[in-house]
Amino acid sequence: MKKSERLNQELIFLSERSFFQLKDLMSEFEISKRTALRDMTALEEMGLAFYTETGKNGGYHLVQKSLLAPVYFTQDDLTMIFYALQSVKRLSVTPFDKSYPQIFEKLLASLSKRQKDYVLKILDVLEFYDIPVISSSTFLRQLLEATVEEQLLWIDYQQKEHLQQVIQIYTVFYRSGIWFFEAYVVDEARWKTYRVDCLLACEKADNQEKRQSRKELAQSFRSFYQDYLDTPFKCEVDAMGKEHFLKGAYRDMKLQEENDKSYIVGRFNREELDYLVHYLITFGEHVTVLEPSFLREAYLEKLCAIMKRYQ
Template sequence: MKKSERINQMLRFINQKQHFTLKDLMAEFQVSKRTALRDIASLEEIGAPIYAEYGRYGGYRLLNQIQLPPISFNSQEIHALYFAMQALRSFTNLPFQVSFRSIHEKFINELSEIQKQDLERIRNRVSFRHTEQIKESKHLETLLMAAVKNIIIKITYQKGHQRRSRTIHPIAIYSMKGYWYCQAYDMCKKAYRVFRCDRILSAELTDIQPLVELSEMTIQNVHSFWKPSEKAVPFKCHISQAGIEKFQQEHYPSMRLINETEQTYLVGSYEPNELDFIVKYLAGFGKSIKIIEPVLLKESLREYYRDMMENI
């Protein structure tokens, strides 16, 4: 990192911390003690009101907040931001969609002509190929903000020809294979559920008190809330390395990989009404899996393949 860039970032760092030490600067910016001392001197030269505190618990203190200069980006950072924004273009729906368009426009307008030409050359050399969003999801922003602010909402959910009212506590949203999904806790069924966002026809905020244990829930541990019903059917499949890689690309909270006698297995469970879903999911693995149990799942997959052959 150039010294000018480091000093700019250091200004923002100390403005936020107010009190800091040489070790803080050395760790944050990966510089030596000598460089950190020179940088502090440079900060003082440009007018940063830094006061040195001596003693066992000494360090440096900012006497008052600094009026920071506008944020500037180097060429690598500009390219990274451009790539990130292009990755979102395949979605017709995004949380804060209008704000995203505005940010993209402001980002481009703030660039110099040379930077714009540079990005244009990148656009002509890089292909951003993403799974296009299949169906519109109108309530993404409501779902996301309900998850962030721990607000329980009432939704109208359509599955097939049925429309049902559900009261849920959204935990997180994510996108996969052209669809948006909402991970939530169903307050009526008292169970973890995943809802396809395009099937949510309405979403209204409520005054219902949220569950305390959900307040600190993150997308990393949300699957711990999933529990199979008493009617759930366990399954087990032997899986090859190719299958493991596919599993890592797409899997659900009802399944996991285990190792037994130096072999890897895909295990999990499915609800009786999810048989067609699990058959289609496993069919996507082709020869990379072999169903061990149950027999019904094995026979259903064979029937699925026979139906496919008849349509060829």
């Protein structure tokens, strides 16, 4: 283990203690007494406040242990953090109040001039391209908080149909420029995937009696989709199709190699037929729909509809 990593682990280890002895560090991290003493000096230089007590039962007492020093980062650690921030730069809508520029500037200001110059040079030559958020997501923060607090929500929702439902959210996720959430529909005892930008209203439900724990939701989610996704499908893809799949695979799909050929295999429900056909159309000439037959027919029907536009 590198010294910087060990120092970080030591900070975490000490955060649970008000008092410790040198032998505790030696035992926990399998280091010599000399190394442990050097680490204590390094931790003190990083800002860890403590005082020593001599004698047979003496040791180190931490001062204000709830305010431990910040974790120590190497230059590579810092570069990775700023690159990760750069990767979400185009997410103009997030569940959090702070924007990318605010966080970026705050972190940058905490660095030394040498560290700052190095990070800026790296970011100047690295780019991250992805699809930005393409629609507004007004209720995103509220949805995330309700998910964490395991609350039931009343929602007013308009996509293909107008819905007013009481739900409990299991997960919130981002894909291809759109925020979604998976939720349990209380009155219907089923699961549904929603688009955040299709919410018209959202508030905490008056009656919270039927809410479930995170563990119960996870079990319900797995159980429902094991039965719901009742139709297997299989499509052959060439090298370009394989690459396209790896860039944005959906849940319950995987890539399978057989006899030097690549296949997309998975399961779906017939209610999702239109969505699956639309997804397969994005592969262009690089996919061949094999089974089931009704998926292949729906795919060909969509291709014919597209071709008619040019006749």
